[in-house]
């Protein structure tokens with residue numbers, strides 16, 4: 001089976017050309033199981049190049065990461081308001097986002113949405129329906145968005161947030177949103193609100209491919 005070398009550094013994701021020009025070298029990878037160097041090859045019965053350890057026989061598969069976000073909302077005298085966090089970390093420090101983050105092992109997607117909302121926005125929610133699924137294949141991620149009704153208008157900025165605030169649709173800072181995923185989710189949400197989804201519960205999960 002043909003052995004292919006990857007054309008970028010595993011750690012910096014830069015090409016050998018870029019690295020050489022900047023006085024850097026390709027990073028070597030080692031087996032997390034036994035510490036021996038890995039080779040890149042297509043294992044038997046497979047069709048993709050993997051990191052293979054010939055010392056202990058481990059094949060290191062790389063799979064997409066799942067990011068789970070909530071759309072925390074509450075009905076107030078001003079209408080339906082959505083809770084956004086002002087990021088305190090890179091990337092996109094000082095831009096607004098919905099609470100969310102990488103799913104941890106041994107938790108469900110709903111538990112991840114509740115946990116992230118509590119950690120980033122100090123807000124207790126119960127998750128409702130899965131609202132949107134976004135594929136970001138180039139970034140090796142899948143993003144899920146859950147509707148999340150706030151039990152009460154209580155929230156506080158967590159360590160990764162500078163501020164947390166409720167916004168009506170008219171107040172959403174569209175040009176200050178951290179990621180395109182967030183603006184898509186919010187546009188879908190406010191469009192569906194006009195169709196009465198909170199009253200009739202009828203909507204289709206929004207799916208979108210953002211990276212091709």
Ligand SMILES: [Zn+2]
Nearest residue numbers: 031034053056
């Ligand atoms: Zn090994």
